[in-house]
Amino acid sequence: MLKIKDLHTHIEQFHILQGVNLEVPEGSVTVVLGRNGAGKTTTIRSVMGFYPNVKGDILFQDQSILQQPPYTIAKHGIGYVPEDQDIFAGLTVEENMRVAMRKEDDKTRERQEWLLDLFPDLKLAWKRKGGHLSGGQKQMLSIARALVNDTPLLLVDEPSKGLAPIMVEKVMEAMNVIRETTTILLVEQNFIMASQLGDYFYMIDDGQTVFEGEMKLLQEDEGLRKKYLGIA
Numbered sequence: 001m002l003k004i005k006d007l008h009t010h011i012e013q014f015h016i017l018q019g020v021n022l023e024v025p026e027g028s029v030t031v032v033l034g035r036n037g038a039g040k041t042t043t044i045r046s047v048m049g050f051y052p053n054v055k056g057d058i059l060f061q062d063q064s065i066l067q068q069p070p071y072t073i074a075k076h077g078i079g080y081v082p083e084d085q086d087i088f089a090g091l092t093v094e095e096n097m098r099v100a101m102r103k104e105d106d107k108t109r110e111r112q113e114w115l116l117d118l119f120p121d122l123k124l125a126w127k128r129k130g131g132h133l134s135g136g137q138k139q140m141l142s143i144a145r146a147l148v149n150d151t152p153l154l155l156v157d158e159p160s161k162g163l164a165p166i167m168v169e170k171v172m173e174a175m176n177v178i179r180e181t182t183t184i185l186l187v188e189q190n191f192i193m194a195s196q197l198g199d200y201f202y203m204i205d206d207g208q209t210v211f212e213g214e215m216k217l218l219q220e221d222e223g224l225r226k227k228y229l230g231i232a
Protein backbone atom coordinates (compact mmCIF):
# COMPACT_ATOMS: atom_id res chain seq x y z
CA MET A 1 0.00 0.00 0.00
CA LEU A 2 2.93 2.30 0.82
CA LYS A 3 6.39 2.08 -0.71
CA ILE A 4 9.30 4.26 0.32
CA LYS A 5 12.19 4.08 -2.11
CA ASP A 6 15.69 5.33 -1.32
CA LEU A 7 14.41 8.27 0.67
CA HIS A 8 16.78 11.14 1.42
CA THR A 9 15.54 13.98 3.60
CA HIS A 10 17.50 17.14 4.24
CA ILE A 11 16.45 19.44 7.08
CA GLU A 12 18.20 22.75 6.66
CA GLN A 13 21.88 21.83 6.15
CA PHE A 14 21.52 18.35 7.69
CA HIS A 15 21.23 15.17 5.62
CA ILE A 16 18.98 13.30 8.05
CA LEU A 17 17.59 10.39 6.00
CA GLN A 18 20.21 8.78 3.80
CA GLY A 19 18.43 5.93 2.06
CA VAL A 20 15.29 4.67 3.78
CA ASN A 21 13.53 1.81 1.97
CA LEU A 22 10.31 0.47 3.36
CA GLU A 23 7.10 -1.25 2.22
CA VAL A 24 3.82 -1.48 4.06
CA PRO A 25 1.67 -4.29 2.68
CA GLU A 26 -2.09 -3.70 2.70
CA GLY A 27 -3.72 -5.16 5.82
CA SER A 28 -0.48 -5.31 7.78
CA VAL A 29 0.94 -3.60 10.82
CA THR A 30 4.49 -2.63 9.89
CA VAL A 31 6.69 -1.31 12.66
CA VAL A 32 9.62 1.09 12.33
CA LEU A 33 12.23 0.51 15.00
CA GLY A 34 15.58 2.06 15.86
CA ARG A 35 17.44 3.95 18.54
CA ASN A 36 16.67 7.53 19.58
CA GLY A 37 17.60 9.87 16.76
CA ALA A 38 17.76 7.08 14.14
CA GLY A 39 15.27 8.84 11.84
CA LYS A 40 11.94 7.15 12.57
CA THR A 41 9.91 10.31 13.10
CA THR A 42 11.60 11.99 10.14
CA THR A 43 10.54 9.02 7.96
CA ILE A 44 6.89 9.35 8.93
CA ARG A 45 6.95 13.13 8.63
CA SER A 46 8.57 12.83 5.20
CA VAL A 47 5.67 10.62 4.07
CA MET A 48 3.25 13.30 5.29
CA GLY A 49 5.00 15.94 3.20
CA PHE A 50 6.34 18.10 6.01
CA TYR A 51 9.80 18.68 4.54
CA PRO A 52 10.55 20.56 1.32
CA ASN A 53 13.83 18.79 0.54
CA VAL A 54 13.02 15.10 0.05
CA LYS A 55 14.50 12.89 -2.70
CA GLY A 56 13.75 9.32 -3.73
CA ASP A 57 10.11 8.27 -4.06
CA ILE A 58 7.07 7.60 -1.91
CA LEU A 59 4.23 5.63 -3.50
CA PHE A 60 0.78 5.31 -1.97
CA GLN A 61 -1.42 2.77 -3.77
CA ASP A 62 1.13 2.86 -6.64
CA GLN A 63 0.92 6.65 -7.12
CA SER A 64 3.79 8.92 -6.20
CA ILE A 65 2.93 11.34 -3.39
CA LEU A 66 6.43 12.82 -3.16
CA GLN A 67 6.50 16.61 -2.80
CA GLN A 68 2.74 16.88 -2.34
CA PRO A 69 1.57 19.15 0.50
CA PRO A 70 0.37 17.55 3.76
CA TYR A 71 -3.32 18.40 3.21
CA THR A 72 -3.28 16.63 -0.19
CA ILE A 73 -1.57 13.59 1.32
CA ALA A 74 -4.19 13.49 4.11
CA LYS A 75 -6.96 13.70 1.49
CA HIS A 76 -5.62 10.59 -0.25
CA GLY A 77 -6.59 8.73 2.93
CA ILE A 78 -3.42 8.76 5.01
CA GLY A 79 -4.06 9.52 8.67
CA TYR A 80 -1.28 10.75 10.93
CA VAL A 81 -0.99 10.57 14.71
CA PRO A 82 2.08 12.62 15.66
CA GLU A 83 4.44 11.84 18.51
CA ASP A 84 3.08 14.48 20.85
CA GLN A 85 -0.57 14.28 19.80
CA ASP A 86 -2.37 16.92 17.80
CA ILE A 87 -5.32 17.98 19.85
CA PHE A 88 -6.61 21.45 20.61
CA ALA A 89 -6.26 22.14 24.34
CA GLY A 90 -8.92 24.85 24.34
CA LEU A 91 -11.58 22.80 22.53
CA THR A 92 -13.73 20.03 23.99
CA VAL A 93 -13.38 16.43 22.83
CA GLU A 94 -16.54 16.90 20.75
CA GLU A 95 -15.15 20.06 19.14
CA ASN A 96 -11.79 18.43 18.51
CA MET A 97 -13.58 15.66 16.60
CA ARG A 98 -15.68 18.11 14.57
CA VAL A 99 -12.67 20.16 13.58
CA ALA A 100 -10.94 16.98 12.35
CA MET A 101 -13.84 15.96 10.08
CA ARG A 102 -13.38 16.67 6.39
CA LYS A 103 -17.06 15.92 5.76
CA GLU A 104 -20.02 15.77 8.11
CA ASP A 105 -21.84 12.98 6.28
CA ASP A 106 -23.46 9.76 7.55
CA LYS A 107 -20.30 7.73 6.99
CA THR A 108 -18.22 10.15 9.08
CA ARG A 109 -20.85 10.11 11.86
CA GLU A 110 -20.86 6.29 11.75
CA ARG A 111 -17.06 6.26 12.06
CA GLN A 112 -17.29 8.63 15.02
CA GLU A 113 -19.78 6.30 16.75
CA TRP A 114 -17.46 3.37 16.11
CA LEU A 115 -14.50 5.32 17.54
CA LEU A 116 -16.44 6.25 20.66
CA ASP A 117 -17.30 2.58 21.19
CA LEU A 118 -13.61 1.81 20.75
CA PHE A 119 -12.58 4.54 23.19
CA PRO A 120 -15.31 4.76 25.86
CA ASP A 121 -13.02 7.11 27.83
CA LEU A 122 -13.62 9.70 25.11
CA LYS A 123 -17.38 9.31 25.36
CA LEU A 124 -17.13 9.99 29.10
CA ALA A 125 -14.96 13.06 28.49
CA TRP A 126 -17.05 14.32 25.54
CA LYS A 127 -17.61 17.83 26.92
CA ARG A 128 -14.21 18.16 28.59
CA LYS A 129 -11.54 20.44 27.17
CA GLY A 130 -8.54 18.78 25.48
CA GLY A 131 -6.16 20.46 27.90
CA HIS A 132 -7.89 18.77 30.83
CA LEU A 133 -7.57 15.22 29.51
CA SER A 134 -5.09 12.65 30.83
CA GLY A 135 -2.15 11.65 28.60
CA GLY A 136 -3.94 8.45 27.62
CA GLN A 137 -7.16 10.28 26.76
CA LYS A 138 -5.20 12.76 24.62
CA GLN A 139 -3.61 9.87 22.75
CA MET A 140 -7.02 8.27 22.19
CA LEU A 141 -8.41 11.56 20.93
CA SER A 142 -5.45 12.02 18.60
CA ILE A 143 -6.00 8.54 17.12
CA ALA A 144 -9.76 9.10 16.85
CA ARG A 145 -9.22 12.42 15.05
CA ALA A 146 -7.02 10.69 12.48
CA LEU A 147 -9.54 7.89 11.89
CA VAL A 148 -12.77 9.89 11.73
CA ASN A 149 -12.12 10.45 8.02
CA ASP A 150 -11.84 7.65 5.47
CA THR A 151 -8.33 6.45 6.33
CA PRO A 152 -7.05 3.28 4.65
CA LEU A 153 -3.54 3.93 5.98
CA LEU A 154 -2.67 5.19 9.46
CA LEU A 155 0.78 6.43 10.45
CA VAL A 156 1.24 6.41 14.22
CA ASP A 157 4.30 7.82 15.97
CA GLU A 158 5.02 6.28 19.38
CA PRO A 159 1.49 5.97 20.77
CA SER A 160 2.75 4.50 24.05
CA LYS A 161 5.14 7.37 24.79
CA GLY A 162 4.71 8.79 28.28
CA LEU A 163 1.56 6.78 29.03
CA ALA A 164 0.78 4.86 32.21
CA PRO A 165 0.85 1.05 31.69
CA ILE A 166 -2.96 0.77 31.93
CA MET A 167 -3.33 3.34 29.16
CA VAL A 168 -0.69 1.59 27.02
CA GLU A 169 -2.82 -1.54 27.40
CA LYS A 170 -6.00 0.28 26.33
CA VAL A 171 -4.33 1.91 23.33
CA MET A 172 -2.87 -1.43 22.30
CA GLU A 173 -6.27 -3.15 22.53
CA ALA A 174 -7.77 -0.40 20.37
CA MET A 175 -4.97 -0.70 17.81
CA ASN A 176 -5.72 -4.41 17.61
CA VAL A 177 -9.29 -3.59 16.57
CA ILE A 178 -8.24 -0.76 14.23
CA ARG A 179 -5.88 -3.08 12.35
CA GLU A 180 -8.85 -5.16 11.20
CA THR A 181 -9.90 -2.35 8.86
CA THR A 182 -6.83 -0.12 8.54
CA THR A 183 -3.28 -0.71 7.37
CA ILE A 184 -0.84 0.68 9.96
CA LEU A 185 2.70 2.02 9.89
CA LEU A 186 3.78 2.26 13.51
CA VAL A 187 6.83 3.84 15.10
CA GLU A 188 7.14 2.30 18.54
CA GLN A 189 9.99 2.07 21.06
CA ASN A 190 8.00 -0.11 23.44
CA PHE A 191 9.13 -3.50 22.16
CA ILE A 192 6.27 -5.39 23.82
CA MET A 193 3.73 -3.28 21.97
CA ALA A 194 5.75 -3.35 18.75
CA SER A 195 6.14 -7.10 18.77
CA GLN A 196 2.55 -7.85 19.77
CA LEU A 197 1.08 -5.64 17.07
CA GLY A 198 3.62 -5.88 14.27
CA ASP A 199 3.59 -8.29 11.35
CA TYR A 200 6.77 -6.85 9.85
CA PHE A 201 9.53 -4.59 11.09
CA TYR A 202 12.07 -2.23 9.57
CA MET A 203 15.14 -1.24 11.53
CA ILE A 204 16.44 2.25 10.88
CA ASP A 205 19.90 3.29 11.99
CA ASP A 206 21.68 6.55 11.17
CA GLY A 207 18.99 7.51 8.68
CA GLN A 208 19.10 4.26 6.71
CA THR A 209 17.14 1.03 6.59
CA VAL A 210 19.56 -1.59 7.91
CA PHE A 211 17.34 -4.60 8.50
CA GLU A 212 13.82 -5.80 7.79
CA GLY A 213 11.77 -8.90 8.18
CA GLU A 214 8.85 -10.62 9.84
CA MET A 215 8.40 -9.60 13.46
CA LYS A 216 8.93 -13.15 14.66
CA LEU A 217 12.49 -12.97 13.34
CA LEU A 218 13.22 -10.11 15.72
CA GLN A 219 11.40 -11.81 18.60
CA GLU A 220 13.69 -14.80 18.17
CA ASP A 221 16.95 -12.90 17.57
CA GLU A 222 18.30 -11.41 20.77
CA GLY A 223 21.57 -10.40 19.05
CA LEU A 224 19.71 -8.26 16.53
CA ARG A 225 17.68 -6.55 19.26
CA LYS A 226 20.84 -5.82 21.24
CA LYS A 227 22.73 -4.52 18.23
CA TYR A 228 20.13 -2.06 16.99
CA LEU A 229 17.84 -1.41 19.94
CA GLY A 230 20.14 -1.96 22.89
CA ILE A 231 17.61 -4.34 24.49
CA ALA A 232 17.76 -8.08 25.20
Ligand SMILES: Nc1ncnc2c1ncn2[C@@H]1O[C@H](COP(=O)(O)OP(=O)(O)OP(=O)(O)O)[C@@H](O)[C@H]1O
Binds near residue numbers: 012034038040042
Ligand atom coordinates in the same frame (compact mmCIF):
# COMPACT_ATOMS: atom_id res chain seq x y z
N1 LIG B 1 14.26 20.13 12.63
C1 LIG B 1 15.43 19.50 12.77
N2 LIG B 1 16.59 20.17 12.63
C2 LIG B 1 17.78 19.53 12.76
N3 LIG B 1 17.90 18.21 13.04
C3 LIG B 1 16.76 17.51 13.19
C4 LIG B 1 15.49 18.11 13.06
N4 LIG B 1 14.55 17.13 13.27
C5 LIG B 1 15.24 16.00 13.52
N5 LIG B 1 16.55 16.22 13.49
C6 LIG B 1 17.61 15.23 13.72
O1 LIG B 1 17.37 14.13 12.88
C7 LIG B 1 17.74 12.91 13.51
C8 LIG B 1 16.56 11.97 13.44
O2 LIG B 1 15.51 12.45 14.27
P1 LIG B 1 14.14 11.66 14.45
O3 LIG B 1 13.26 12.49 15.33
O4 LIG B 1 13.63 11.27 13.13
O5 LIG B 1 14.62 10.37 15.22
P2 LIG B 1 13.77 9.22 15.86
O6 LIG B 1 14.35 7.93 15.35
O7 LIG B 1 12.32 9.43 15.66
O8 LIG B 1 14.17 9.35 17.39
P3 LIG B 1 13.27 9.56 18.71
O9 LIG B 1 12.89 8.21 19.12
O10 LIG B 1 14.26 10.18 19.64
O11 LIG B 1 12.13 10.45 18.36
C9 LIG B 1 18.18 13.27 14.92
O12 LIG B 1 19.58 13.32 14.95
C10 LIG B 1 17.57 14.65 15.13
O13 LIG B 1 18.37 15.41 16.01
